[in-house]
Amino acid sequence: MFINHNTAYELIEHYGSPLYVYDESILRNRCRELKNLLPGINCTVNYSAKANSNLEILKIILNEGLDVDAMSPGEIYIEQLAGFPVHRIFYIGNNVSAEEMKYAIEREILVSVDSLSQLELYGKINAGGAVAVRFNPGVGAGHHEKVITAGRNTKFGVQADFADQVKEIVKKYQLKLVGINQHIGSLILNEDKYIQGVKGLLQIAKQFPNLQFIDLGGGLGVPYGEGEARLDLSMLAIKLSALLKEFLQNYDNKEVVFKIEPGRYLVAECGILLGQVYSIKENYEKTYIGTDLGMNVLVRPVLYDSYHQIEVIGKKERSGPLKPVTVVGNICESGDFIAKDRLLPEIREGDLLAVLNAGAYGYVMSSNYNCRLRPGEVLMNADGSHRMIRRRDCFEDLVRHYV
Numbered sequence: 001m002f003i004n005h006n007t008a009y010e011l012i013e014h015y016g017s018p019l020y021v022y023d024e025s026i027l028r029n030r031c032r033e034l035k036n037l038l039p040g041i042n043c044t045v046n047y048s049a050k051a052n053s054n055l056e057i058l059k060i061i062l063n064e065g066l067d068v069d070a071m072s073p074g075e076i077y078i079e080q081l082a083g084f085p086v087h088r089i090f091y092i093g094n095n096v097s098a099e100e101m102k103y104a105i106e107r108e109i110l111v112s113v114d115s116l117s118q119l120e121l122y123g124k125i126n127a128g129g130a131v132a133v134r135f136n137p138g139v140g141a142g143h144h145e146k147v148i149t150a151g152r153n154t155k156f157g158v159q160a161d162f163a164d165q166v167k168e169i170v171k172k173y174q175l176k177l178v179g180i181n182q183h184i185g186s187l188i189l190n191e192d193k194y195i196q197g198v199k200g201l202l203q204i205a206k207q208f209p210n211l212q213f214i215d216l217g218g219g220l221g222v223p224y225g226e227g228e229a230r231l232d233l234s235m236l237a238i239k240l241s242a243l244l245k246e247f248l249q250n251y252d253n254k255e256v257v258f259k260i261e262p263g264r265y266l267v268a269e270c271g272i273l274l275g276q277v278y279s280i281k282e283n284y285e286k287t288y289i290g291t292d293l294g295m296n297v298l299v300r301p302v303l304y305d306s307y308h309q310i311e312v313i314g315k316k317e318r319s320g321p322l323k324p325v326t327v328v329g330n331i332c333e334s335g336d337f338i339a340k341d342r343l344l345p346e347i348r349e350g351d352l353l354a355v356l357n358a359g360a361y362g363y364v365m366s367s368n369y370n371c372r373l374r375p376g377e378v379l380m381n382a383d384g385s386h387r388m389i390r391r392r393d394c395f396e397d398l399v400r401h402y403v
């Protein structure tokens with residue numbers, strides 16, 4: 001963990017609980033790692049902002065020289081607010097309305113369409129314009145079926161063998177197909193799975209000889225479990241470089257740019273979630289640790305059975321045997337948990353808990369369920385100072401939209 005126990009107490013006292021805390025240095029290091037992934041290859045990094053769209057996080061990523069993708073006009077809006085110029089935003093929509101498409105087109109933001117019908121729609125709105133198409137290479141990957149976004153059982157992408165239909169629509173509306181993209185799924189820890197997807201996309205790319213870019217997608221994973229192996233980035237880089245160089249030998253446009261589109265890899269490990277233990281109880285065979293860390297704050301365990309390491313932060317160090325406990329929140333659902341039957345050191349009421357690797361798909365998926373207030377977000381600077389980068393909700397936020 002990037003803060004010590006005293007700092008954790010200070011932060012909670014100062015900003016309230018629960019609280020997302022991000023470390024700027026870790027975030028910057030991750031950006032640099034991926035920016036330098038493929039030396040000698042014409043490759044750019046699109047940060048996938050859905051993983052964490054905090055304005056200040058976006059500004060740091062912009063400052064590191066990365067581009068961004070957007071999944072909605074809302075993401076475009078916030079990315080522009082962060083300072084991203086339009087040519088560095090790539091709108092990868094899914095089942096979007098004509099109005100949403102126009103929102104991007106009017107700003108001269110490149111749009112990727114996700115189906116033949118959306119390509120038709122694009123043609124009708126912006127005949128003669130530049131467009132990208134998201135393909136489904138037929139292989140998917142990811143930590144849970146809900147996040148596998150390619151293969152035979154997903155709504156995403158244009159089927160790999162529909163290249164001819166794409167060409168027909170492109171011709172019909174005199175579009176310029178400038179790029180193709182894919183995203184096969186999230187949390188890939190085995191580089192060969194990623195490579196397999198890339199091979200699929202490159203096969204498709206061969207049928208479009210003059211693309212300006214080929215976007216290989218995100219999905220690079222980080223380890224969540226104790227002792228779980230990291231994705232072997234250097235091996236990924238070696239295999240990917242070899243594959244892309246081989247592809248280029250027979251590809252018409254030697255200047256084609258490759259893109260990767262990571263979300264989680266950049267932001268997961270720079271974030272922790274702090275919360276407080278309010279009550280401990282035995283209920284038949286189980287010990288429940290009652291906290292303010294419910295599914296409203298971090299939904300990943302409930303939604304995907306995701307594992308996040310938990311660190312117990314007592315006022316004093318705790319020794320003694322580990323005990324199995326179930327860590328739950330304060331939401332009115334039996335499924336409201338953060339960790340089930342987890343072996344943890346002794347926990348007492350008043351302790352803090354730190355949920356690790358909470359920077360990706362944490363705050364962005366939080367909610368006001370049960371009229372709970374969404375937590376604040378704080379950034380730790382390299383010199384150990386900290387600042388609030390989003391305030392906690394207040395009661396007025398709960399009623400802001402009533403008319």
Ligand SMILES: Cc1ncc(COP(=O)(O)O)c(C=O)c1O
Binds near residue numbers: 050186261
């Ligand atoms: C199109 C697209 N690109 C990139 C990502 C980023 O995924 P990850 O956070 O797993 O890198 C996603 C999310 O899954 C996505 O839908």
Ligand SMILES: N[C@@H](CCCC[NH3+])C(=O)O
Binds near residue numbers: 186187300304360
């Ligand atoms: N929200 C998912 C990842 C989905 C990525 C977006 N398609 C998670 O927390 O693992």
